[in-house]
Amino acid sequence: MTETDITSENMLEDRLVALTRDLMLIPSIPTRPEDRQRAFELIKNHLETLDHIDVREYEDNGIPSLVAVPKGVRKPKILMCGHIDVIAHPDVASYRSHIENGRIYGPGSGDMKGAVAILLEVFRMIHRQSSKASLGIAITSDEETGGESGIGFLVNKKGIRAHTAMIPDGGSLNQVTVEEKGILHVRVAYQGVSAHAARPWLGTNSLEHLMERLRELKASFHVMQSNHEGDDRWYPTCSVTMMETANQQINRIPSEASAVLDIRFPSPYTVRKIKKHVKEILGTEVHMDVIIGAEPTNLSPDKTYQKVIEEVTGQPTILARDDGGSDARFLSAHGIPVMISRPLVGNLHMVDEWIDIKSMVTFYKIYAEYLTRKLL
Ligand SMILES: [Zn+2]
Missing domain, CATH: 3.40.630.10 (Zn peptidases)
Structure with missing residues (x-):
């Protein structure tokens, strides 16, 4: 130079x-x-x-x-x-x-x-x-x-x-x-029945119910990941990034709970396929709203x-x-x-x-x- x-x-x-x-x-x-x-x-x-x-x-x-x-x-x-x-x-x-x-x-x-x-x-x-x-x-x-x-x-x-x-x-x-990778951000919510925590059988615990469904969802992603060959992690992932309930009382069974999921997926997965999968695993009782759906x-x-x-x-x-x-x-x-x-x-x-x-x-x-x- x-x-x-x-x-x-x-x-x-x-x-x-x-x-x-x-x-x-x-x-x-x-x-x-x-x-x-x-x-x-x-x-x-x-x-x-x-x-x-x-x-x-x-x-x-x-x-x-x-x-x-x-x-x-x-x-x-x-x-x-x-x-x-x-x-x-x-x-x-x-x-x-x-x-x-x-x-x-x-x-x-x-x-x-x-x-x-x-x-x-x-x-x-x-x-x-x-x-x-x-x-x-x-x-x-x-x-x-x-x-x-x-x-x-x-x-x-x-x-x-x-x-x-x-x-x-x-x-x-x-x-x-x-x-x-494509992106699917969804908010999922479950409506249960509130009750005193001393008598939980009188209610339906929305938080616990949602946690169970989400654990099953995570397990289904682990299956997709274990089917992937190679160690590049070029597979779908699902992270629970937020979880909330309006409940403020220690001794109350919460009637409503919601969570936000951040799902990432490579092609040939599509927004439609991933959405269908999430819906199937979470079941009809869990309400789902899409925040962002972007194709790979x-x-x-x-x-x-x-x-x-x-x-x-x-x-x-x-x-x-x-x-x-x-x-x-x-x-x-x-x-x-x-x-x-x-x-x-x-x-x-x-x-x-x-x-x-x-x-x-x-x-x-x-x-x-x-x-x-x-x-x-
Ligand atoms: Zn940037």
Whole structure:
């Protein structure tokens, strides 16, 4: 590298770090809509410096999102997607960042404000080079809570389309996601009969009844898991994540109880098949409401993208499966191929979440090179 290369690389690194940390300072969590709006203002400021770009703002169920595309372009060749919502932490003072060992630490660094900063910088770089580049960007704010009012709303209600999408919210620097598990979130409830706990035979204990049904459900998932060959855990899982009763009395048999299940499943399982299975095991007495039902996704990363990753990093590209789901499912449901990889990140959803700074620069170069080849 020449001296000018080094200087410009340092400047790029400084810009990416500063923008990431500015975004991280704003607690853009669902309970703070004003802060969420402030994060969008910051992003808009970055996009509005380009005059041939249309910045459109949307809102669904009070959840804001933004799409920026070149004027007159309805369906960009490439749409880059990111989200600025972060996981809620009990202490609002934890929304700060610090730099240590070449990493930015703090909530939202890895998921995904660091990546959003890269998207904004690379978007500006491409559009400064050519006002004809068919590149769009979509920023949403409900990925962590399901994505229905973010990418889901933009794609399903606003008809936002693209030839290809890029979402730096999964995989790793050399790891591109090719398959994601489906998601079924359900609330299940049972109505029993209340009684004094000294005479339990007079009532039907809803909590105990629900626990029994759920234990049976868990056992049925263990059967599916034990039938799976290999140790990649690419099988359906079922977790009871909440369980409640309105009862406040130690000596009362609760009349009602409910629980929330988080079920993940790979293809060829489908939402319909899994739902039918859960219903069958829980029985007709247990009422079931679906909160989220998302099919497993098969993504199709472009060969050029894989090649660019190898060229920039000097390492082979690994195609990997992801146990978690992402916003990609809304796009792939419309046949839009999605490419998912990201910088090096860790401790996601924790207060000490981090992103590696050097890998941010490398990732920027991957995007810059790929977009240059495809669009310029
Ligand atoms: Zn994310």
